[in-house]
Amino acid sequence: MTALIRRFGLGLSALIIALPVFWIVMMIVLPELVMIDFAFRPNLLPAEIGGPKDVYTLGNFQTLVENTIHRAIFLKTIWASAFVTLVTLVVCYPIAYHLAQGTKPERTGFLILLLIIPFWINEILRTFAWFIILAYNGPLNALLSGLGLIDRPIRFLNGNFGVIIGMVYAYILFMVFPLYNSMESLDRNQIEAARDLGASAWRIHRRIVIPHAKPGIATGCIFTFMLAAGSYAVPALLGSPQSRWFTEIIYNWFFEGGNWNQGAAYAIVLLALCLGFILLMLRVFRVNLGDIAK
Amino acid sequence: MRRDPVTTWLMRIYLVLFFGYLFLPLMVMGAATFNTSRFPTVTPWLGTTFQWFVELYRDGAMWTALWTSLVIAAGVIAVSVPIGLAAALLLTSLHARARSFVYGVMVSPLLTPGVIIGISTLVFWQRFGVAGGVFLSVVAQSTYIIAYVMLMVMARLQRFDRSLEEAALDLGASHLQAFRRVMLPYLRPSLLAAAVIAFLQSFENYNTTLFVRGVDTTLTIYIASKVRTGVTPAVNALGLILIVLTVLAAVLYEWRRRSERRRESIAARRREVSEAAEGGVGRALAAPAE
Numbered sequence: 001m002t003a004l005i006r007r008f009g010l011g012l013s014a015l016i017i018a019l020p021v022f023w024i025v026m027m028i029v030l031p032e033l034v035m036i037d038f039a040f041r042p043n044l045l046p047a048e049i050g051g052p053k054d055v056y057t058l059g060n061f062q063t064l065v066e067n068t069i070h071r072a073i074f075l076k077t078i079w080a081s082a083f084v085t086l087v088t089l090v091v092c093y094p095i096a097y098h099l100a101q102g103t104k105p106e107r108t109g110f111l112i113l114l115l116i117i118p119f120w121i122n123e124i125l126r127t128f129a130w131f132i133i134l135a136y137n138g139p140l141n142a143l144l145s146g147l148g149l150i151d152r153p154i155r156f157l158n159g160n161f162g163v164i165i166g167m168v169y170a171y172i173l174f175m176v177f178p179l180y181n182s183m184e185s186l187d188r189n190q191i192e193a194a195r196d197l198g199a200s201a202w203r204i205h206r207r208i209v210i211p212h213a214k215p216g217i218a219t220g221c222i223f224t225f226m227l228a229a230g231s232y233a234v235p236a237l238l239g240s241p242q243s244r245w246f247t248e249i250i251y252n253w254f255f256e257g258g259n260w261n262q263g264a265a266y267a268i269v270l271l272a273l274c275l276g277f278i279l280l281m282l283r284v285f286r287v288n289l290g291d292i293a294k
Numbered sequence: 295m296r297r298d299p300v301t302t303w304l305m306r307i308y309l310v311l312f313f314g315y316l317f318l319p320l321m322v323m324g325a326a327t328f329n330t331s332r333f334p335t336v337t338p339w340l341g342t343t344f345q346w347f348v349e350l351y352r353d354g355a356m357w358t359a360l361w362t363s364l365v366i367a368a369g370v371i372a373v374s375v376p377i378g379l380a381a382a383l384l385l386t387s388l389h390a391r392a393r394s395f396v397y398g399v400m401v402s403p404l405l406t407p408g409v410i411i412g413i414s415t416l417v418f419w420q421r422f423g424v425a426g427g428v429f430l431s432v433v434a435q436s437t438y439i440i441a442y443v444m445l446m447v448m449a450r451l452q453r454f455d456r457s458l459e460e461a462a463l464d465l466g467a468s469h470l471q472a473f474r475r476v477m478l479p480y481l482r483p484s485l486l487a488a489a490v491i492a493f494l495q496s497f498e499n500y501n502t503t504l505f506v507r508g509v510d511t512t513l514t515i516y517i518a519s520k521v522r523t524g525v526t527p528a529v530n531a532l533g534l535i536l537i538v539l540t541v542l543a544a545v546l547y548e549w550r551r552r553s554e555r556r557r558e559s560i561a562a563r564r565r566e567v568s569e570a571a572e573g574g575v576g577r578a579l580a581a582p583a584e
Contacts, residue, residue: 004387007459009469016387019380024399027437031414038417095312098305113548118316120544122498124514125533128521129319132326132334132530139322142337169319201301222405230407233500237521247409247501254505260417267413274407289398 039265060265070249070266077246078273080160081228084167088175088224089217091168096179096216097209101188112180119173127237130166131157134238162238163245170234171227175220182216183209218285226274246270320537327530334527346527353528359516362428363497366512369432370439370496371489377436378443378488379481382451385444401445403438411437412505426508434506435496442495443488450484483554490547494540 005013040056048054064070095115099108118126133140134156141153156162186209194204210217235245250270253263282288326334330341350356381400385393403411415434416426424430458480462472478485500514507515513532520529 004384007387007469008383008473012469012473016380016383019377020384020396020400023377023381023437023440024396027415027433027440028399028403031418031437034418034421035410035414091312094305094308098309102305109552113545114313115316116548117541117544118320120494120540121320121537122514122517122533122540124498124500124517124521125323125536126319128517128529128533129323131521131525132323132336133319135333135335137333137337138335139337169315172316226405226407230409230501232409232504233518237518247407250409250413251504254413254416260420264413264417267410270407271410274405278405 035264036268038261039268041261043259043261060262061269063262064266064269073244073249074246074269076160077229080164081167081225084164084171084228085221085224087164087168088172089221092172092175092179092220096176096183096213097205099180100183101186101191101209115173115176123170124233124237126170127166127234130162130169131237134162134165157238158240158242160239160243163235163243166234166238167228167231170231171224174223174227178216178219178223179213180216182213182219186212214285215287218281218287222278222281225277229270229274229277323530324534324537327527327534329527332526334525334530346531349526350528350531355511356513356516356532359511359513362510363513366428366431366435366503367493367496369428370435371492373432373436374440374443374492375485375489378440379447379485381440381444382447385448386451401441404441406438408438408499408501409505412502415502416506426506427510430506430508431503431510431512434502435499438502439492439495442491446488446491447481447484450481454480487547487551490543494543 004016007013008016039060040058041054042057042059044051044053064074099111103111132138135141136153136155136157140156141150144150145153190208191204194208199207230247231245232247232251235243235248239245246266247270250263250266253259253266257263278289322336323334325336327346328342328344329336329339330343330345331338385397385400388396412434415430415437419430419433454477459472459476462476463469467475498514499512500518503512503515511519517529517532520526
């Protein structure tokens with residue numbers, strides 16, 4: 001504190017402290033606490049608030065356990081997000097490795113620029129692009145029937161398939177860059193040495209590259225899972241009423257059911273799911289949070 | 295590196311597939327803009343036209359949404375750049391223990407799903423009687439965009455030479471002058487870059503804004519609702535324009551960032567050389583002061 005004042009003077013120091021405190025208290029911590037408070041209270045008429053019925057209850061969470069449709073959608077959201085994360089990891093691992101270890105530096109710069117460009121493009125537009133491709137009369141069906149692989153067009157946008165492929169596409173770069181960053185710092189000589197000593201490619205990856213890239217793998221998985229589980233745009237655009245996502249249920253509680261307390265409870269369940277996944281990844285890859293946030 | 299030809303070829307095929315997967319959908323979307331078909335597609339191709347740009351231009355709702363998006367983005371920049379800067383400065387002045395805790399709290403919005411940030415902002419401000427709208431959109435988006443700004447400023451701040459600041463103070467500059475004349479000019483590139491990122495993040499945000507927008511519609515919300523309720527290639531025209539603008543911005547941004555880095559590494563090398571030359575004298579002068 002004294003160091004801060006000595007460095008910036010009293011007036012500036014006050015600002016440097018006040019602004020982040022405002023951010024942390026009024027924008028991060030208190031809103032979360034109020035949301036938690038909301039989740040544990042029943043949905044009451046304005047006149048009843050503060051009255052005898054206004055007590056803490058687990059009723060809103062009980063709804064999720066008892067409502068079979070909501071429970072099924074919640075479980076589907078978990079496995080589908082985990083599946084999206086796994087597919088994204090498998091798709092991105094080779095490109096990250098190639099960029100980090102396989103190419104000459106000048107080519108790497110160009111390939112990274114190619115990767116960054118779609119990253120800058122609006123997620124809604126990237127999802128919309130798949131909406132066109134997967135449409136009933138769209139180019140993918142035209143291609144498949146042109147090749148004689150299918151007799152009738154497939155309704156891709158009617159189930160989980162479209163949602164999953166759209167999510168892999170939308171979040172691919174949140175996986176590539178953490179992987180690339182962690183692999184880039186690996187000394188190429190280690191790989192050379194292992195190869196000279198007769199290790200197979202599989203063994204080199206299992207014993208050298210993957211252990212070195214652990215923080216990157218964990219970071220990429222955490223981001224991808226969090227984005228997938230919390231996505232509203234992709235299931236809204238590429239899904240159908242049969243393939244609803246948990247976020248859509250939350251939205252409906254807020255703006256169609258008019259039950260904010262219930263919606264807040266579901267939101268907390270979603271938040272807890274993401275936190276649980278973060279802890280799981282930290283445990284599995286034996287890294288700590290400091291490595292992740294870099 | 296030695297590689298057998300099979301691996302090389304597999305890698306090549308994979309690269310083509312990967313980048314095809316990355317770019318083909320966007321190309322299809324762009325191409326569909328010029329098809330006369332009322333539903334955006336490239337198969338079948340019914341005829342080439344520019345009519346969808348005209349239709350987009352005539353759509354009043356699109357212009358309103360664009361304006362709303364720009365106002366919100368301006369608000370987000372105004373809120374998140376100063377707070378992010380202050381947060382970065384505060385963090386670098388904290389002791390190691392406190393720093394890692396405060397850092398954890400500050401980056402937590404990046405690990406929180408966007409819908410949660412929207413919901414918590416909505417229920418919090420409702421207690422003060424503030425309903426969803428442009429104001430809450432700015433607040434909710436800033437909650438996590440400040441964290442991006444903070445990280446970008448921190449990255450540059452770590453390479454800051456504190457002796458410059460100390461020299462200014464020793465030579466009689468006030469704290470405000472030292473900050474305005476030494477610190478801010480040094481941080482300028484990262485602040486500009488942070489403002490660009492803040493703008494883009496705000497402009498493309500969907501999940502968070504959805505909950506706090508009230509009755510206002512941003513451009514991203516407008517596109518999504520069009521896709522759900524009856525889409526025409528006018529949406530593709532809008533998408534194509536946005537993509538062209540984004541690609542230009544991305545290339546420009548990357549190009550600037552790289553030339554900046556090159557200039558810095560040259561400057562650093564020159565400094566090293568001159569320091570090595572003056573090393574003896576410099577060290578002798580610096581020693582008594584410490």
